[in-house]
Amino acid sequence: MELSALEALAQRPGMAPLLDALGSGTCRFVGGAVRDTLLGLPVVDVDLATVLTPYEVMRRCGAAGIRTVPTGIEHGTVTALVERQPVEITTLRADVSTDGRRATVAFTDDWRADAERRDFTINALYWDPASATLTDYFEGQHDLAAGLVRFIGEPLTRIAEDHLRILRFFRFQARFGRGELDKASLAACVARANDLMALSRERIADELLKLLALPDPAPTLWLMVENGILAPVLPEIDATGCERLDHLIATERVADVEADAARRLSALLPAEPLTAEKVAARLKLSNKLRKRLALAAEQDLNGHPRALAYAIGKEGAEDRLLLAGRAAEVRGLHDFVVPRLPVGGGELIRRGLKPGPIVATTLKQIEQRWVEEGFPNEERLAQLVDEALKSAR
Structure with missing residues (x-):
């Protein structure tokens, strides 16, 4: 994989002023932006991880004239708008407690602790634009190259933290997976499939629709059905x-x-x-x-x-x-x-039909023949109207 391609992340429109505002060495690109760049795919969402607190992020951006929105400030996330494009900036976090649906987090300055709470190895890659270095704690680059979707650490633990990761595993498998699945990850998803019942149905629907929107999700759906997911x-x-x-x-x-x-x-x-x-x-x-x-x-x-x-x-x-x-x-x-039928009841009345149920009945007959004949031109439509009016009278 060509690491130099990652340098383009810092060259995206409006990114240089944002990085300057946050300060050298305080933040790194993470997640999908790094993963997709390494795979040569278009980058849609840009995420930055930072050692700065959310309020410090907002202060520094404000001083530089960059608008921010506290989209998830209780979880450490601030969204900066650069060139009318959102960039999510999230303070490094460590889990304090989780219940499978939501997590209580504490801010940290430990990059590895932040990586350990993420879901898959391919999503825990960090690119530091200041030093041009890629940090990979869990062999995510290897898994990307191999087309392997694999939980970080113990799969059952990752699923216990957030049950939605069961569905995310299969969505990422459909998008990035090649060859045989990671056996430990699949076994954990099968063992904990009942945990999905604890999730809101909106979250389930969102993940399912994202999976179905991929080019060919059918093999993955077969796998999910065969394993009772x-x-x-x-x-x-x-x-x-x-x-x-x-x-x-x-x-x-x-x-x-x-x-x-x-x-x-x-x-x-x-x-x-x-x-x-x-x-x-x-x-x-x-x-x-x-x-x-x-x-x-x-x-x-x-x-x-x-x-x-x-x-x-x-x-x-x-x-x-x-x-x-x-x-x-x-x-x-x-x-x-x-098309829309270019004839209305008013025209039929103007041409002598008495107001009442007969108008609607006649109009319906005209419409039916017009549709059956494949929406003919105005001349033929006029003939249909004349025939219907004659019959109605």
Whole structure:
């Protein structure tokens, strides 16, 4: 791995003034920014670890004219806004107590103590821009090169500190893992799967959707189902769901559509609207996502694809068609803009139809034929309107 690539982290827009404000040797890049740089991946989130207290971070940034937000100050985190991009700056911490859902921490100046409380070896890499040195306490570089996702220290201890790490293990495995899994880490996740029941359903949903948004999460989902990881909190997801997910991902590729976590969750669940709604409620998903899952669970394809898109929306039509393996028909919707019927009840009344239920009935007949004929042009629509009015009179 090319360590010189890490120097680019300090050269990101607005980063030099921030590092100058904090002071040489007080902070190091850590976590995903270091990991992804070493892997040659785009860096999305930038995190700094520092020996400074949160209040000192805010004071120094303020003196340099850099805006900060105390996003998690009780846990040592301050967010600095540089070039309109957030940089999270967190004081070094050591755990005082944990209960699997939250931790009580104490600030420290011990870099190793901070590293020991992190989850995986590949997330505990520190880059010091002042000395241009990489600190790696747990062979994280080796694991990155090997595609090995491994807990720091004793896996059962790490999971006891935060039960969500069970799901994070599989998400990181899906993203970075290659070859055989770390046996001790997998065994600990299997042994403590019931701990997931202690987590809020929102946190579970967030991790699951992040996993499903990855390019190909199917092999990891198979592994989770085979080892009973999801059974305590999502017993509806089984081998049949994994098979549906396999087929969906293959269809997405043929149809040339982007991965979509919500659609993939639909594939994992039984094709039953009531079940989809029940699971969505349990996971406390947004109303929009709840409706989408229920809509996707219905298997009625309602005639030609554009008619389906008109009836339930383009997104809903694409979901159902992809779940049904109909890639070609989804490609046919790529440039389709769902139209609106350019005729209203007012026009029918102006043309002599008496106000009342007959207006709605006639308008519905016009709409039905217009959709069945594939949304014909204005001339043909005018003919449909004339025919409907003649029949109504």
